[in-house]
Amino acid sequence: MEIWYVAYGSNLAKARFDCYLGGGRPEGGARTYTGCRDTAAPRDDVAVELPGTLHFAGRSTVWSGGMAFYDRSGNGTVAGRAYLLTAEQANDVVVQETRHPLGTDFGLHLVAEGGAAKVREGGYDTVLRLPDLDGRPAVTIAAGHPLEPQPPSAAYLRWICAGLRETHGWPAERVGGYLARCPGVRGAWPEEELVELARASYTLRR
Numbered sequence: 001m002e003i004w005y006v007a008y009g010s011n012l013a014k015a016r017f018d019c020y021l022g023g024g025r026p027e028g029g030a031r032t033y034t035g036c037r038d039t040a041a042p043r044d045d046v047a048v049e050l051p052g053t054l055h056f057a058g059r060s061t062v063w064s065g066g067m068a069f070y071d072r073s074g075n076g077t078v079a080g081r082a083y084l085l086t087a088e089q090a091n092d093v094v095v096q097e098t099r100h101p102l103g104t105d106f107g108l109h110l111v112a113e114g115g116a117a118k119v120r121e122g123g124y125d126t127v128l129r130l131p132d133l134d135g136r137p138a139v140t141i142a143a144g145h146p147l148e149p150q151p152p153s154a155a156y157l158r159w160i161c162a163g164l165r166e167t168h169g170w171p172a173e174r175v176g177g178y179l180a181r182c183p184g185v186r187g188a189w190p191e192e193e194l195v196e197l198a199r200a201s202y203t204l205r206r
Contacts, residue, residue: 003090004082004138009068012081012163020093028155032063036092044084046126047167054078056184057147066150066184070142081167097124097141119187151188174199
């Protein structure tokens, strides 16, 4: 079985997402990932747009600062990237996002479309079932309850900038404007600084 795993934060950038698949530490991050049991590359990936809001909250132990969260109840559009994975790979990505032992089975395919499944307490704690893509189930991970906005770090934002340009083909100015409107970023990061981060994101690597 195949499942689309939809990313909307730093995992928009394929080189960063590859750390979840094959293991490794992304540039600027403080965590080395174990990788999936099946380290094969995604079978496909596509740019998607999700109805809702992107906001930054909590405190990342990998990047410091706020983390990106998807709120599907919000107004607006969130830029995403859907990776086509095996059900086992999608499960193992969620395992690493939620810091469960590799091999934990969340049964992602059992989450009803439009539904949600809580997988831990706090942070990225809820798997959301999104509308199917090309007849296959799609999921993402989010917070199940509102979190206090917190500004993200430059290292984290650079990966998001890289992913938005790579996936959606946005110029630096559009990337900066998109991020500047997000709660947690708004008022903490001037738009011109976000544009500069987007321009500098070409140099990122695993």
